[in-house]
Amino acid sequence: MSGNRPSSRSRILAAAAALARDAGPGRLSLDAVAARAGVSKGGLLYHFPSKAALMTGLVENYIAEFEARLDAAVTPDDSGEALMKAYVSLSLKSLDEKHPPASWIFSAMAEDPDFLQPVNEFRRKLLQRLLAGSADRTKALMAYLAIEGLHSLKLFGSDQLSGDDRNAIDAYLLSQSTEIPAALRE
Amino acid sequence: MSGNRPSSRSRILAAAAALARDAGPGRLSLDAVAARAGVSKGGLLYHFPSKAALMTGLVENYIAEFEARLDAAVTPDDSGEALMKAYVSLSLKSLDEKHPPASWIFSAMAEDPDFLQPVNEFRRKLLQRLLAGSADRTKALMAYLAIEGLHSLKLFGSDQLSGDDRNAIDAYLLSQSTEIPAALRE
DNA sequence: ATTACTGTACCGTCTGGACGGTAATGTCAA
DNA sequence: TTGACATTACCGTCCAGACGGTACAGTAAT
Numbered sequence: 001m002s003g004n005r006p007s008s009r010s011r012i013l014a015a016a017a018a019l020a021r022d023a024g025p026g027r028l029s030l031d032a033v034a035a036r037a038g039v040s041k042g043g044l045l046y047h048f049p050s051k052a053a054l055m056t057g058l059v060e061n062y063i064a065e066f067e068a069r070l071d072a073a074v075t076p077d078d079s080g081e082a083l084m085k086a087y088v089s090l091s092l093k094s095l096d097e098k099h100p101p102a103s104w105i106f107s108a109m110a111e112d113p114d115f116l117q118p119v120n121e122f123r124r125k126l127l128q129r130l131l132a133g134s135a136d137r138t139k140a141l142m143a144y145l146a147i148e149g150l151h152s153l154k155l156f157g158s159d160q161l162s163g164d165d166r167n168a169i170d171a172y173l174l175s176q177s178t179e180i181p182a183a184l185r186e
Numbered sequence: 187m188s189g190n191r192p193s194s195r196s197r198i199l200a201a202a203a204a205l206a207r208d209a210g211p212g213r214l215s216l217d218a219v220a221a222r223a224g225v226s227k228g229g230l231l232y233h234f235p236s237k238a239a240l241m242t243g244l245v246e247n248y249i250a251e252f253e254a255r256l257d258a259a260v261t262p263d264d265s266g267e268a269l270m271k272a273y274v275s276l277s278l279k280s281l282d283e284k285h286p287p288a289s290w291i292f293s294a295m296a297e298d299p300d301f302l303q304p305v306n307e308f309r310r311k312l313l314q315r316l317l318a319g320s321a322d323r324t325k326a327l328m329a330y331l332a333i334e335g336l337h338s339l340k341l342f343g344s345d346q347l348s349g350d351d352r353n354a355i356d357a358y359l360l361s362q363s364t365e366i367p368a369a370l371r372e
Numbered sequence: 373a374t375t376a377c378t379g380t381a382c383c384g385t386c387t388g389g390a391c392g393g394t395a396a397t398g399t400c401a402a
Numbered sequence: 403t404t405g406a407c408a409t410t411a412c413c414g415t416c417c418a419g420a421c422g423g424t425a426c427a428g429t430a431a432t
Binding site for chain 2: 024026105106109110111112113116123124127137138141142144145146147148149150151152153155157159160161165168
Binding site for chain 2: 420421422423424425426
């Protein structure tokens with residue numbers, strides 16, 4: 001779907017994401033995005049004929065990128081647990097990136113919650129795969145939910161966790177996803 | 187701060203929350219809120235002189251209500267673990283209510299992320315109390331994060347968890363928060 | 373007289389989006 | 403080789419509508 005143009009289209013997407021982060025989710029106007037991307041409004045509308053199309057583009061871009069990163073980390077020797085490990089470390093790592101998580105989500109949500117449907121479906125399937133390959137379903141679920149919680153905290157800009165606590169959780173999550181016997185703990 | 191008027195003020199708050207849920211976070215206009223609350227726009231602005239005041243009202247109302255429910259469930263025999271137990275069961279229960287979580291959060295976020303600062307601070311203090319009274323800090327953190335994750339899923343309208351999985355998580359979380367020795371599991 | 377509104381009219385700003393250009397590049401037949 | 407047309411990738415302007423907020427006159431209960 002997405003071509004190999006490094007230029008305007010992807011610059012617009014990046015500008016939209018950055019703007020949602022910096023200016024607040026409700027300030028994501030086409031004018032502002034165009035200005036930030038160094039494109040005229042007409043130019044923006046050429047690539048994304050409506051604001052809805054921009055949002056869809058953001059969503060699809062996010063899913064594609066996440067999927068690619070996950071696939072790159074796992075390679076089809078897919079041992080079930082390997083996927084979980086990749087997911088955990090990828091998610092944890094993405095939390096600390098300079099453009100942390102998908103803050104444009106709020107903009108999409110504000111525009112219309114339905115835009116997130118593809119994301120939800122993608123995550124649903126992912127969780128399915130994660131659970132299918134896990135020795136302890138409840139533990140896997142807990143790990144998934146905890147990561148979701150970490151993302152949520154970050155997304156809402158809260159500063160609830162101390163660095164030590166965050167490290168402890170990271171270590172716990174990573175160790176959980178690597179254990180082989182799943183019966184001898186502590 | 188909030189008085190004992192059962193009438194317009196609280197009706198407006200309820201209408202705003204309902205509208206954010208039904209019409210989408212971005213459709214929360216003063217006109218729409220006034221109409222839904224059965225109040226004229228002038229009347230709305232009498233109680234909340236600006237949209238910002240409305241948002242602040244929503245936030246304060248939420249915190250006050252949550253705090254009251256938590257206090258009601260725990261009574262100052264505060265055994266540390268008792269608070270965690272109350273928090274877990276209260277959170278789990280609130281997930282299944284007909285007006286599930288605070289969906290107006292997205293509206294506040296869209297308006298200005300700073301509106302959520304009081305919420306974040308409240309949660310931060312709560313987490314501190316939760317962790318202070320816990321035997322196993324990492325476990326407590328995991329429980330908190332998992333609940334956060336559950337809320338996040340609900341908030342984003344995703345349908346990722348099957349009923350069985352949700353039940354398993356509920357049971358696990360509840361059992362975790364009730365255990366006394368914290369060493370014999372399974 | 374004060375409180376708690378209702379109702380109407382209005383204003384300035386912002387926003388999505390439609391629209392009409394236009395310059396550069398490519399395609400293709402004569 | 404050249405002229406005719408098509409496509410791509412934009413630019414800049416304009417507009418109708420929505421929105422937050424103001425102003426103010428009126429009303430009904432306390």
